[in-house]
Amino acid sequence: MRSLLLATAAAVFLPVCAHAQTPDDPDALPEVVVTATRLAAIVGDTPGARVIDRSVIDQRGAVFAADILTDVPGLSVVRSGAFGGVAQVRMRGASPGKTLVLVDGVPVNDPAEVNGAFDFSGLELSDIERIEVLSGPQSSLWGSDAIGGVIAFTTRDLDGVALEAEAGSFGTVRGRAAAGVSADRYGFGAWVSRFDTDGISAADEADGNTEADGFRSTTAGARGRYLFSQAVSVDGSIRWTESEADLDGYPAPAFVLADTDDTQESEQWSGFGRLRLDAFGLSHQFSLSASDIARETVSAFSSAFEADRQILRWQADGAAGGVAFVVGAEREETEGSLSTGLTEDLGTSSAFATARIEPSSRLSLSGALRFDETDDFGSKTTGRVSAAFDVGGGVTLSAAYGTGFKAPSISQAVCDFCFSSQPFPVLRPERAEGYEAAVGWASADGRIEGRLTAYRLEVEDQITYVFDPVTFDSYYVNVAETATDGVELEGRARLGGGFDLGLAWAWTDARDETTGARLLRVPEQAGSATLGWTGERLSAALTVRGESEQDDAGGVREAFVTANLNGALALTDQVSLTARIENLADERYQQVLGYGEPGRSGYLGIRLRY
Template identity: 50%
Template sequence: MRPILFTAAALAALSTHAYGQTPVSELVVTAPRLATTPELVTGLRTIERDEIEARQATFAADVLNTLPGVSVFRRGVGGLATVRLRGAEADKTLVLIDGVPVNDPADPSGAFDFGALQLADVERVELLSGPQGSLWGSDAIGGVIAFHTRELDGWALEAEAGSYGSVRGALSGGLAADRYAFGGSVAGFRTDGVSKAAVGTEDDAFETVTASAHGRVDLTDAVRLDGRLRYTSAEVEIDGFAPPDFRLADTAAINKSRAWSGFGRVTADGPWGFTHKLSLGLSDLTRTDVSDFPSRFTADREVWRWTAERGGTEDPWAVVAGLERQEIAADLDGRTGADLSTSAAFAVGRARLGPVTATASLRHDDPDAYRSKTTGRLSLAAELGAGFVATASAGQGFKTPTLSQLVCDFCFPAGPALDLKPETAEGYDLRLGWRSDDGAWSAALTGYRLTVKDQIAYVAGRYVNIARTRSEGLEAEATGRLTDQLSLRLAYAHTDAIDMTTDASLLRVPDHSGSASLFWDGDRLSGALTVRGESSQADTDVDGFSRIRRKGFVVADLAGAWKLTDRVSLTGRIENLADTRYQEAYGYREPGRSVFVGVRVSD
């Protein structure tokens, strides 16, 4: 595995341009709050719709695991899937769908479960690594992953079937014009699966359905309305720690979930060139465990947000400022959670001073249950000539205890947690990027350091502030258009993440990880070959407590499509091409070689 990873790292220092991706100079992203281009921001990556389709990716984890500094922990197909950014715990990754936070307030850590997040209605994924408290408040210590759903003018149909009794289908459509648009989509996936427990013999099925709808209309030349709504239901058979051994094995447990998220927004052009936006974002989640120890958790979030923005990516200066009120409530299987509502004010500004661009952000959060917190971030980008841009940044983050931690759910003896403090973080980045004059080749090398203080841990039956963690590493990435039809995308990351109180490696963070993808985009034939690998890493043994070293792995996936007509294409893909036996989470099995065939129809 190491030769593959280090070869990818070496190539990453030399080449780049992502498959079908908009040239970097034209791509505009919004996860940094103020619309910007990627070369001005450290730790920013994007995955566009054409790459999702070329790889025929079904779930978010299928594309996130190829990005540098991203570690995906998945308990089998459809099982709990969490993402760690730059070694930070999964609860420190803030997840947004169309700008609405969707992390689970009822989960003990507050993390987001990526297990059922389908990509059928997703247009673009933005990853912003490093502490982003000054942009998004609590939970963004490791970074932010933002999903933007699609607006279609026409319709598209996909159907697929394959190994392990798997079937997948998606139907989407819409009508879009300058002054209005509306549409929707529905996507479903089902598989008989394999046993999630590596020692198990009973297959664990998984099925999920996602539906979405969107609309926008210009009421006048200066006032616009838009909104989106997304619904997901999932049911997955899971394995657990049944008596008398209490070790990971086959169980008859089932996890059911239902999630809503969406927003409504009014946009108005105001005086002095400012654009004002007032939005209401909502998310609602219900999780039900059907097992020997049944439980039901519910949580909902309401986010009111107002922003005023002026300036575009080409303007000498730009600014956005806003106010936000977030209401959070949860029911922890009959136990009402504490109040974690908060109010906030923030501002982001950017100024170009010749070859140097400075970006600064500041945010003041005032949680109802805790003392207020102010966080900031500063970034400087300098054009060095010959296509090189150097960018340096420093930022802060924080995370308030979750509802489950405050109530001290699962604590022994029972009773609320005492004197829990919010976690705080500081992060530093230095990036050297290069892009060819024609935009066909680019590369970047990023070094970073992230420290987290007062990290909350579950120790001896209680939640306490004990840990101080440190992650530092190197991320290399490259994309390049080799010919008119052939493109290359490479990524490598070295991550050194430790608990500074014990000097032990943090769980589920590989020291080395990397990926290499080739994309072919011909007149009739298109396809993608992706190889990715991880080194060994610390994990939890099948008893659920002891530490163990999970082996590293290298896997490859191949996808292709043949265009029969301008509207109809046949598709095929092979996952785990070499039939590798591997585990993304210790003790949990991943499927062997899987073959899928399907059809795409669009208008």
């Protein structure tokens, strides 16, 4: 069965590069595989799954993760400042803390952030091989924080030497050096990259702000693997990032967004080690992963936070009676120090299982179940079921139902920034349900494919920070209920003559069920289109992206349309020149109300590979 063959290639939480099937027609689109589902699966059969591979990242000329995640339907990127400003993702209307982010399978969400959200501003893509996005509740696979979905990044397996350099507008300089060796039995690689820019004012220049806010970031990492025998192997990776960003704030006496001397420094590392062992008819994986983040903000209200996380996991993969399955158990421990100097520990013990069966060559059924026992907030059982049916004529029908939960963050658990003469409310984990159905179609020649998805996501017991203007008490409480109804449309095509086209569009109706108000920073409509062309030596891509207006704190952010142009010229098999122009039409726009985005800007670069 196709799923059984795919399962043998799936990794626990370091997704390997999926090998596309080789089509008879060289212009046909390859079949894409997603592995963050624990059991490898065909993207077209998996509702809510998308994959962005290295070729797409290069085609788009994307530098940071926030630059390309905006192309994924149903994702809203919230960026407070163009260079180094806090960048967070809302998936299907869910707040940023409800998106779980993995780098080589290691959770890297910031436990000390108020909602436990991840900041994408410093996540550079030069060392990333592929990005997998799983929309909808995925707690049955990954536990807490996955109510909105999961975004998984996989770093490159290096072979040879690569050097890259780029320079351009706003005093921007970027470089990367990487080297590695890859063989059947072993592989090792290391890399370092640097990004430095003078930037623009984080606060919109249209409001009289002229001070440039710069951003500096260094990333380094290494990964390796060794095969002792067909039954025993080890692998691991480590990734480190240090960044410094100039910020704007809300100075007295007006307390409106304006130029300030605020800065934020952060340092984060993540990594894992894993032993693979075949025994008793199963493929076992024993792993230890860890992440640590420290950040300090210097402003009129300076603060410093630090947090770390460790996960010890066992997983076993197997197949029996036509069923491919994965079972496992893990222990997660998190510690964080907050603005008051308080330190809090949180922990969760979990057991999980997922399986897939194909009753016929046209029907695939999948299910996942997970039990999480938290040290402080009780236990929770979550599940997900999905089905895909090949109707014929290139049409595939698929559907999924899943539940999710999110335990209170460390900040919420100790009620950081809270003031009250009364005991703070006892918090409960947030709960979610998600439904989705999709219709996919692929042409007979394999050159065109598309998918239309409709979904609903409901979140109950959402934790909200409240302020009482009478008593001046402030605290966190389970009070809000939110719901999102949405439609996502996507397609890609090989047009011939070297041209290819990618389309994405989403309609998102996200609202607070308690008040009926639309959720902030979620545009009702967003879409993008990328037209690419590849010749013998020259390649180029034009991307046009737009968002409708969105409600924001203090007003409404206006709709916008912007375009980027990216190109590359291969001088030889080892040397390429690159060029990109961002905001081609010099559009004045904002992603977040009050924060400006760069005008037209250009960059030139060179890539060397040996």
